[in-house]
Amino acid sequence: MAETxxxxxxxxxxxxxxxxxRRRCRPAGAExxxxxGLAALIEDMFATNDVAEGAAIAANQVGVDLRLFVWDMEDDWGVRHVGHILNPVxxxxxxxxxxxxxxAEGCLSVPGPYRVVPRTDRTVARGFDQDGEPVVVEGRGYFARCLQHETDHLHGRLYLDRLSRRERAAALREMAELRDGVLARRAERLRLRPR
Structure with a gap:
């Protein structure tokens, strides 16, 4: 995939x-x-992810009910991965x-806190690109974590759901303290973004 x-x-x-x-996203269909519209959404998601300083972002994180996420990140070995996938399994x-x-794992929709979350160090995701062509994406290390985290989003789950009740409450308290600063930094990055 050539997104950059x-x-x-x-x-x-x-x-x-x-x-x-919190809702399971609808699968992408022939329409x-x-x-x-899909091409524009993917471009918007890359731009949003960049301004928010994310590794990846799911469609429901920009208010769209669709089984789609994009990523632009470096893995544990400094290799950059850029792409998108629809209907991942x-x-x-x-x-x-x-x-x-x-x-430690964070989330653009939970601005501020990071918490330790167990994930497998290898993941294979199968789905489709924006033209409906089959894609297979293999991730290791941090990239594997990213693929699992974003797939969770499409099922209506957040990393908070993988924490104990006590840890989740602590993360939400921390988010309340840090949110305004994180959102202000995003707003400043948006203001400085080349047009």
Missing amino acids: GPRGAVRPVTLVGDDIL DFGSP LDEVPADERRLVEQ
């Missing part, structure tokens, strides 16, 4: 508490693939080919 850099319009990021983050990776890694 922020090209579209920056959209508001939905925050924890918004109903769309979506190849459409100008994660393969079950055999136990002898993966390990569980506990690592």
